[in-house]
Amino acid sequence: MSLWSEILKNVFKKPVTIEYPKVETPIEKDFRGLQYADLNKCNGCSLCAIECPSKAIEMRKLPEDIKLKHNPRGLYPVINYPSCVFCYRCVTICPVNAYITTNEYRLATETEKLLSDTLSLQTLKSGGA
């Protein structure tokens, strides 16, 4: 009984490491990844910004050309992803279930993934207010 048999087996096996950029990492569909607010639902109540444990959410004013009936305050949450700890407190506390969750975990390279504003504003174009 020693490690020799185990080592010999491993010599003829494929490596267990994943060649990451070429091969995608197997990740769960409901992994707590990047999340952003759907502005078709968000009413600007600011509860997520108050409840965020890492103070990663800032309420911004909507661009002037966008007026939403369901959002009288004209505010929407912008998540600062480098500060975010992905605890999903904002998702579970939201009274109108406005948050869209994804399993996106690759946040290092693209500048669009620093703040959630572009993703949130895109929801208006796709869904229609």
Place this chain on the structure above:
Amino acid sequence: MTETVLQIPISLEIPIGPQHPALHEPVMLKVYADGEEVVKVEINTGYNHRGVEKLFEMNSFYKGVFISARICGICNTVHANVYVRGIEQLLGLEPSPRAKYLRVLAMELERIHSHMIINAIMAEILGFDTLFMLIMRDRELVMKAKEILTGGRVIAEYYMPGGVRRDIDDVKKDRILDILKKIRPRLEYYKKLFEIDPTITNRLVDVGVLKPRDITLHSLVGPTARGSGVKTDVRAEDRYEVYGEIPWNVITRNEGDSLARMLVRWDEAIESLNMCEYILTHLPGGQAVVDERKLPRVLPLGEAFTRVEAPRGELTYYIIGGGRDRPYRVKVRTPSFHNIINSGFSYLGYSIADVPVILVSYDPCISCMERAILIKDGEKKYISLRDIVNMKRVR
């Protein structure tokens, strides 16, 4: 004339740590050695002090659930669990049976991977890097099971007063059971390897022997105590959550040396695996997920004292509610606090090469042990993230 030979004892002071290749944690052991023999050990801590207890007082008690998980990465679910149970005591909430089962499942999965990582680190400290790699490879399976259950590989964020934050369906249950089936032969194999392999036993047998008297005298806890035959386990003593309903045994060994402590951890990992399988096959129905929007917003006046068996030993939280949205005081006492600071006596008489081995056999977790300090920004200038984004977009 007869020659007289004077023997002057020279003791050499060797600092091991806080940054040292043989230590995985920022703790400093000042070892005084006479030749190879250790004659005195001073344990200096304080390199990882972060101010978490103060943060608890400054944030609402719901934010505290997430802060408590950040005290320690490897045992984050037990920290969150014991904090949440304290809050539940104050609020008078009772989670459903299904939520309790799921809570125990998350904690036991964590115990398996925590025990695997410390055994892997022990193998690495011994210079047995192949075994380190193999154990870490198989640990990935447990991390995957935890990801399926909680949605995060390491930080679970699984607990909320009154229940858990996500439920599992039958598909997930079967997947976790499949993973557990794969883990079992690996755990048994490694346990046997630790018992038989001379590379390991030559370094661990009769090293760092603790008698039961030492354990009770210096209040050591967890697998360290159980490795010396002291039958102490909070899961058996308090029977919190559903530990009273699940069949399981407290593992003890009587040898008291470093190998006994590591073997207790392997046995406990296998015991935890049995518990996980029992939970998944006997999961009661009902609602487990709590609606966080309907929870009370004020922590009433009162005190709560809760304890839990973390992978390293007994972990206690003492919470005082102040009738506000935030606790008046949260006191955390972690197992490494006992096991590291009180264990200076156990290095004496062994050689310098045994010091890292004995330290690792206590499963040190310094980030657990040291908590507080909030650093205020002095005159540092901050560029807002928006500016950085714009700068990069222009390019």
